[in-house]
Amino acid sequence: MLVSELETPALLIDLDIMERNLERVATYAREHGLRLRPHTKTHKTPELARKQLDLGAAGLAVAKTTEAEVMLEAHPDDMLVAYPVLGQQKLERLIRVAQATQVTVALDSDQAACGLSAAAVRAGVTIGVLTEVDVGLHRVGVKPAQLLALVRAVCALPGLRWEGVTFYPGHIKALDDAGLAAIDQLAVDVPAIITQLKAEGFEPRIVSGGSTPALFHSHRIPMLNEIRPGTYIFNDRNTVECGACAWDDCAVSILTTVVSTAVDHQMVLDGGSKTFSSDRLSTGGDALFGRIVEAPAARFHKMNEEHAYVDIGGGKPSAFRVGDRVRVIPNHVCVAVNLHERLYGVRNGAVETVWEVKGRGKLW
């Protein structure tokens, strides 16, 4: 099937670019001796997770228990649930995943650790734990001063195997001066945190961190030995705007049709918050919702559920007609993929592969 035969909206993945993106990060991780555990939240597709493993990834990361179930289909040797697992059914299902492959859970509370321990003991399995520390995002993770107590608590619980420390420097939004300074600070803080643990006799096997903007700076953080990038497989407007890649590195675009040009200097595309998500740019740099590949100067400035409002410029008459098709690079690919049932892998104008987004809607 040709791309021109697809109905819209359709989420396209440029396979040449995706393959190059996968290679680039696999090479970076290998060259710097970093364990690569790609976060599958971006693609939610076991076939793509398998590609990541085949290129040398040590394991997979997922956000939720039911995503872990889906990702078993990729046959990973190792799965990180990068989220505390709370709830009886979740724990029971996580245990079943742990009976199929090695499972590690990231957590930051005694409650999460105790629940996990009890479930592991009941089933006679051992679950790995990464204790999460807050390095500046202030989302989850204990303060560095409280990390030792959490590690002690985890180590004292049966059924758990303390694996090390995890953090997510999501406060680094871009590779601007502030972002680069924050990376420098991490390069001081992270080894200090780990050294303190070691001084107390706790030797982490894994120190897992990194974020999309800071991905290719990961080797500059001493003692960090694992990265968990997700977005790099596709990239998006956020990744470009934060300075971590170029437009040519964006494998994702959403094919749309112009459905109305009734309002002067405007075209309306057949997608909105149910197609792209309503995520703003993470840097807060502008208030647009995506980049129109065929008209980079056009401003996709507003959306409703099924309508994209694109200002095509004040002075000149519209170059677009109803029925024309344009591609949109979304702000945030992870939430956009989650709205689609299928990804269309394209090369040279043809649809080469169709992947079902099997992890879509796996909310817990």
Place this chain on the structure above:
Amino acid sequence: MLVSELETPALLIDLDIMERNLERVATYAREHGLRLRPHTKTHKTPELARKQLDLGAAGLAVAKTTEAEVMLEAHPDDMLVAYPVLGQQKLERLIRVAQATQVTVALDSDQAACGLSAAAVRAGVTIGVLTEVDVGLHRVGVKPAQLLALVRAVCALPGLRWEGVTFYPGHIKALDDAGLAAIDQLAVDVPAIITQLKAEGFEPRIVSGGSTPALFHSHRIPMLNEIRPGTYIFNDRNTVECGACAWDDCAVSILTTVVSTAVDHQMVLDGGSKTFSSDRLSTGGDALFGRIVEAPAARFHKMNEEHAYVDIGGGKPSAFRVGDRVRVIPNHVCVAVNLHERLYGVRNGAVETVWEVKGRGKLW
């Protein structure tokens, strides 16, 4: 099953409130002689569409062709696709829907009308058309001065039956002074537009309009004889904040679990942009993402894909512990429902019904 046994996040529908909401609008429409064609984009669930029909709705409205296919399961006598249908597969599938029930399409361009006409003629069916006019939102819809030409074009095309005029006053964001003034303006503009058509010999059978904030003011628009409300079945934070309902009228809430309290004065809930959507309040009134039922003063001020950041107040220590469960009324229920596979219909603390969101992911 008890609500307390559900894993989180889970989208709950309070059945008592939903039934009252359905009754209220059915009664309003009946008392004012308005044709009610509920927009099913809010619930995307044929069983709920059937309830709307059983309460007297004249038909259903959908946004997309594949949603229309799903809604055939509700056995409506009449289906409005409130969106121009462009694309060969879409048209072919729309025709099949039209072979099962009466179909009307809203459109604003010659291109959309011509494509629809050709498809209808090929299949030997007749498709209804509502010509869309812009009354102030500046999204789709021709200018009032261009409406006559569009109506003439539609009437001249074979296979189409011009049914009347549609508009969507989405520029009315709230029932504040500006909103009430805009409703007053509609009460002048709409009859003027229709009168002009009539003067040219075009008698619309249907004049379809209205929006959520203005819903219960619809009877004040002369010549309007159809409304297409969607949100009223569940309501949400937008509906309350725009002044169209009270908190007690919100049938929807998303049950979540507190997964971290590691950061002072903050709790993190196990839902984010993949659970609630990242829609801001439509009035722009604040930058919050939902209302915490158990702590209305708490501020849900930030989200990532799977994390809700809730500021629980500066001065006092946290009243919430990891593992506690709280309910969140989302800003915009239509986009939230679209992220969930199932709706849990609850009454008196028990799950009475589970509906599959069959229209979820129907993007075209």
